[in-house]
Amino acid sequence: xxxxxxxxxxxxxxxxxxxxxxxxxxxxxxxxxxxxxxxxxxxxxxxxxxxxxxxxxxxxxxxxxxxxxxxxxxxxxxxxxxxxxxxxxxxxxxxxxxxxxxxxxxxxxxxxxxxxxxxxxxxxxxxxxxxxxxxxxxxxxxxxxxxxxxxxxxxxxxxxxxxxxxxxxxxxxxxxxxxxxxxxxxxxxxxxxxxxxxxxxxxxxxxxxxxxx
Amino acid sequence: xxxxxxxxxxxxxxxxxxxxxxxxxxxxxxxxxxxxxxxxxxxxxxxxxxxxxxxxxxxxxxxxxxxxxxxxxxxxxxxxxxxxxxxxxxxxxxxxxxxxxxxxxxxxxxxxxxxxxxxxxxxxxxxxxxxxxxxxxxxxxxxxxxxxxxxxxxxxxxxxxxxxxxxxxxxxxxxxxxxxxxxxxxxxxxxxxxxxxxxxxxxxxxxxxxxxxxxxxx
Numbered sequence: 001x002x003x004x005x006x007x008x009x010x011x012x013x014x015x016x017x018x019x020x021x022x023x024x025x026x027x028x029x030x031x032x033x034x035x036x037x038x039x040x041x042x043x044x045x046x047x048x049x050x051x052x053x054x055x056x057x058x059x060x061x062x063x064x065x066x067x068x069x070x071x072x073x074x075x076x077x078x079x080x081x082x083x084x085x086x087x088x089x090x091x092x093x094x095x096x097x098x099x100x101x102x103x104x105x106x107x108x109x110x111x112x113x114x115x116x117x118x119x120x121x122x123x124x125x126x127x128x129x130x131x132x133x134x135x136x137x138x139x140x141x142x143x144x145x146x147x148x149x150x151x152x153x154x155x156x157x158x159x160x161x162x163x164x165x166x167x168x169x170x171x172x173x174x175x176x177x178x179x180x181x182x183x184x185x186x187x188x189x190x191x192x193x194x195x196x197x198x199x200x201x202x203x204x205x206x207x208x209x210x211x212x213x
Numbered sequence: 214x215x216x217x218x219x220x221x222x223x224x225x226x227x228x229x230x231x232x233x234x235x236x237x238x239x240x241x242x243x244x245x246x247x248x249x250x251x252x253x254x255x256x257x258x259x260x261x262x263x264x265x266x267x268x269x270x271x272x273x274x275x276x277x278x279x280x281x282x283x284x285x286x287x288x289x290x291x292x293x294x295x296x297x298x299x300x301x302x303x304x305x306x307x308x309x310x311x312x313x314x315x316x317x318x319x320x321x322x323x324x325x326x327x328x329x330x331x332x333x334x335x336x337x338x339x340x341x342x343x344x345x346x347x348x349x350x351x352x353x354x355x356x357x358x359x360x361x362x363x364x365x366x367x368x369x370x371x372x373x374x375x376x377x378x379x380x381x382x383x384x385x386x387x388x389x390x391x392x393x394x395x396x397x398x399x400x401x402x403x404x405x406x407x408x409x410x411x412x413x414x415x416x417x418x419x420x421x422x423x424x425x426x427x428x429x430x431x
Contacts, residue, residue, distance in 0.1 A: 007259070031324070051312065052316055052355060068305055068308075070309075070312055071315075072310050072311070072316060074315055075308060075311040075312035075314075075315050078308070078311050079304070079308040079311070081308075082304060082307070083304060090272075091295065091296065092281055094292075095281075095283045095288055095291075095292045096283075098285070098287075098291060099264065099265075099283055099284050099285045099288040102284075102288050103265055103284070103285060108283075109248065109322070113326070119333065120333075122332075137266075137392050141265065166300075177233060
C-alpha cells in the first residue's frame with residue numbers, strides 16, 4: 001500500500017525536526033511542514049494523539065486513507081532513507097552509514113550533557129575537553145572516512161542519510177559551540193558543500209523559516 | 214551475500230553487547246563471543262583494530278575471507294536483526310521496531326545519566342527518585358499499551374523483534390540489580406509487559422543462551 005502524503009510535525013525550530021525535513025527534501029518528497037506553538041503542543045500532548053507524547057512526528061497518509069504515525073527523529077530519517085534508497089546500496093554499506101550516524105549521535109549526546117550541566121565548573125572543564133579532545137577525534141574520523149570514499153561522502157555509492165546527519169549535526173554544534181567547522185578538516189568541508197548544493201537541499205535551505213535553533 | 218561468520222568483541226559483561234548476542238541466540242547462529250579483560254582493553258584500543266576505539270564491535274567474516282568491522286551497538290543490532298528476520302516483516306513494521314528501540318534507548322539514557330553521569334549525591338538521589346516514581350512508570354505504561362494493541366505477545370504483530378529483546382535486556386538488569394530478581398516488583402502492574410518478558414525468557418534458544426552465558430555483574 002502506497003504512502004500518499006507526508007506531514008512533519010515539530011516546533012518552529014530546526015532542532016530534532018530538521019533531519020527528517022532534510023531527508024524528505026533530499027528524497028524530493030513534498031511534505032506539510034507543520035510547526036506548532038507551545039500552547040498547541042500542550043493540547044496535542046494531553047490528547048494522546050502522538051505515539052510517545054513527543055515531537056517530531058511524521059504522519060504518513062496511506063493510499064487507503066489511514067494514517068501511520070511515526071515518532072523519533074532517527075526512526076523517521078531511517079524510514080525515508082530506506083524507502084527512497086538513501087541509506088546505502090547494500091547491507092554492508094547500510095551498516096557503515098548507520099555506524100557513522102550513531103557516532104555522531106553519541107557526540108551530540110556527550111555535548112548536550114556538558115552544555116546543560118548545572119555545575120558551572122564541571123561545565124567549563126567539560127566544554128574544554130570537548131573542544132580539545134572529543135570533537136576533534138569525532139570529526140577526524142568523519143574526515144578520514146570521507147577522504148577514502150570514491151564519492152567523497154560517507155558511502156561510496158553517493159549521498160545518503162549519513163551525509164545529511166553530518167550536515168545537521170555540525171549545524172547544531174557550530175551554533176552552540178560558537179564556531180564554524182575547523183579548517184583542518186577539508187574532506188568534511190567538501191561533504192558539507194556537496195550537501196548544501198544538492199538541488200533539493202539548497203531549495204529547502206532557501207525556503208525554510210529562519211530560526212535561532 | 215550468503216555465508217558470513219561473526220565475532221562480537223566486548224568486555225566480559227552483558228552491557229551493550231547483550232542484545233546482539235540475544236539476536237544471534239534467537240536466530241540459532243553460532244558466533245565467537247570475545248570478551249576482553251579490563252587490563253587488555255588499552256592495548257586493543259591502541260592497536261587500531263577497532264573501528265572507533267570503542268566496544269562493542271562486530272567482526273563480519275565474509276565468505277571470501279574479507280573482514281568488515283561494525284561499531285556502535287545500535288548499528289550492530291539493526292544489521293543482525295535485519296539479516297535474521299528480527300526487525301519486522303515490512304517497511305511499516307520495521308519503522309515501528311526502529312521507533313520503539315529509540316524510545317526504549319531514551320529510557321536507557323535516562324537511567325545511565327542518573328547512575329553514571331551525576332556526581333552530586335543530592336542530585337543523584339533526586340534523579341533516582343524521579344526514575345522510580347515518574348519516568349519508569351510512564352514508560353512502562355506506554356509500553357504496556359503498545360504491547361496490548363499488538364496482535365502478538367510482542368511489540369509488533371508479526372512476533373518477536375529486536376525491540377522486545379532490548380526491553381527484556383534492560384528490565385532483566387533492573388530486576389536483578391535492584392529488585393533481588395523479583396520481576397513483579399518492576400513489571401507486576403503491567404500485564405502486557407510481563408507477557409512479553411515471559412515470552413522472551415521462555416523462548417527455547419534464549420533460555421539456552423541465558424543458561425550458558427557467563428554470569429557477570431553488568
